[in-house]
Amino acid sequence: MINLAYKDVSHALGKFVVTSMGVGMLLGIVMIMIGVYRGMVIDAQVLINDINADIWVVQENTLGPFAQSSRVHTDLKDSIKAIDGVDKSANLTFQNIQMPINGTDERAFVVGYDPFGEINPINPKTIIKGRAILKEHYEIVTTDKLGYKLNEKIALGRHEYRVVGITHGTVSSGGDPLVFLSLKDAQELQFSYSNFRIRSDRERGIKSSAQQLVNCAVATLKSGYNPQMVAKEIQKYKHKSVYTQSQEKEILTKNLIKMASKQIGMFTVILIIVSTIIIALIIYTMTLEKIKEIAIMKLLGVPNSLIIKMIAQETLLMGILAFFFGLIFSHLIYTKFPKRVVLQNPDAIMLFIIVIVASIIASLIGIKKVISANPAEAIGG
Amino acid sequence: MDNIAIKTQNLVKHFGKGDTLVEVINDATFEIKKGELVALIAPSGAGKTTLLMMIGCVLTPTSGQIWLGEEKVYDNKWLTKEKRRIRREKIGFIFQAHYLIPFLNVIENVTLIPQINGVSLKEAKKEALELLDYFGIKDKANEMPANLSGGQNQRVAIARALANKPEIILADEPTAALDSKRSVDVVKMLKKIAIEQSVAVIMVTHDEAMVPLCDRVLTIKDKKVYNLSIDEYKNKTVV
Ligand SMILES: Nc1ncnc2c1ncn2[C@@H]1O[C@H](COP(=O)(O)OP(=O)(O)OP(=O)(O)O)[C@@H](O)[C@H]1O
């Protein structure tokens, strides 16, 4: 038996393929959008995962250090070590700065850590060139996205820093590229940025307490200790807010990127709805375009089953083709986006199901219309 | 009754109702025998296409009865749900325009209905090629309709109407698009088919020159259908 869908599609192959490609690009953008959303959620946790501390100690009654600003004294790291179960501890600073690149400024996120401390926030796996910081001062590790070269000199605040290492895939919870400085440099950058600031502080009689402040202390536990219990213990004695690693992650995903991800999420949903409607419209008009031929077929006695089969097969073919074009399109362009885009198979499968269901519904409406068409009208006019 | 291909009894067709009521045919009662080529001649708007489409089970009459061969298909309502089966098994349609399916090539157009009727592709193709050969367009078998001339397409359309070996051919102005020589050829060919395959052919035409080639004439006057011999028609004895 002759396959009408095959004949019809091959007769107007170019048009069919171009239409599928158009729909595919739309789907590709939807996939990218979902990927941006996924990327945001992953970015939010990259730094916390790399630091990999069991306990985060921040200023009392804050959701620091990322969701809310937090300041604690440097000696906190030593005093929490006295708590039963704590293995290692370290001070960390976090801040956003503008990095000068090729005459313009690029936003980056600075992590300050003690290069001689117990906890190193740089995941060694992320270092693609050079090394971590080994000196007390004037060394910097930057992420490859910023475009600095090894040994390049970067002027920040009152000093120049030499790039000693380059990392890949390191971002702040907001997706900003990371740079690492020694704790002392970072403290100075955060608390006494310029000579002018220092002078004016002196004049006001403010004694610089910069060297005594950091944004948080982190700690790892000896094996066998429950982070939640230890956190409670620290909270009791130190009057600080204390979070476990998973709580800190939750603060990030629930509080810090909530709005942004909701925004992207909503945009994605709208995009999915719009593309569904567009796919449905294209398939509906594709069906109605053939109404004259279908009326003739009905007049000649072609049964409905054959006509429905033709429309259904073309619909499915378009849906599948568009999906694969979308897949190819999204994989071609997703690396070009400045922030992380994560394409996941389950998302693609979900989108595929949505596309196919939408196509089938649209073709059913088209089929209904076509089936009720009067064959006598085929020869009218 | 054996040799009757089409029979109608008190067939009526009105369109619309109330203020928009259009009475097209108020009485069609006639019989057409197998092997007959019947010309359907009447002024424009008289209801020729309407009559043809009722016989072809495409248009539902207002009332009356229709038999196609032995089978009574209409008695104030359709007696079968499978009007399309009747069309594809018993009837060959030819129109003024060819109405070929544009995305099927010539041979696919001709073999479509036979295939649906259960003829194997091989057999259908063989018969289609014979038909195309008969019409002198065998070499166009794999062309798309868009690449053929109007006359060639019309011949494909006639081949298609014959491909399902119909008992009845309903031809609505099949020669209107053809020159007079080709028109005569087509009518002669329809006559030949009518005799050879004992098919009843009703052919709508405006061309009086075709009348002598036909066996009888159907005409519509004052919404009534008359079935006349050639002489009766020429002498205008009845109408
Ligand atoms: N669907 C319809 N609704 C209302 N009126 C119709 C409809 N179809 C046909 N008619 C009317 O029925 C009458 C007969 O139409 P029909 O097409 O059968 O004429 P015809 O004899 O074939 O004319 P022609 O020689 O121009 O083809 C016309 O007056 C037409 O306007």
Ligand SMILES: [Mg+2]
């Ligand atoms: Mg007509």
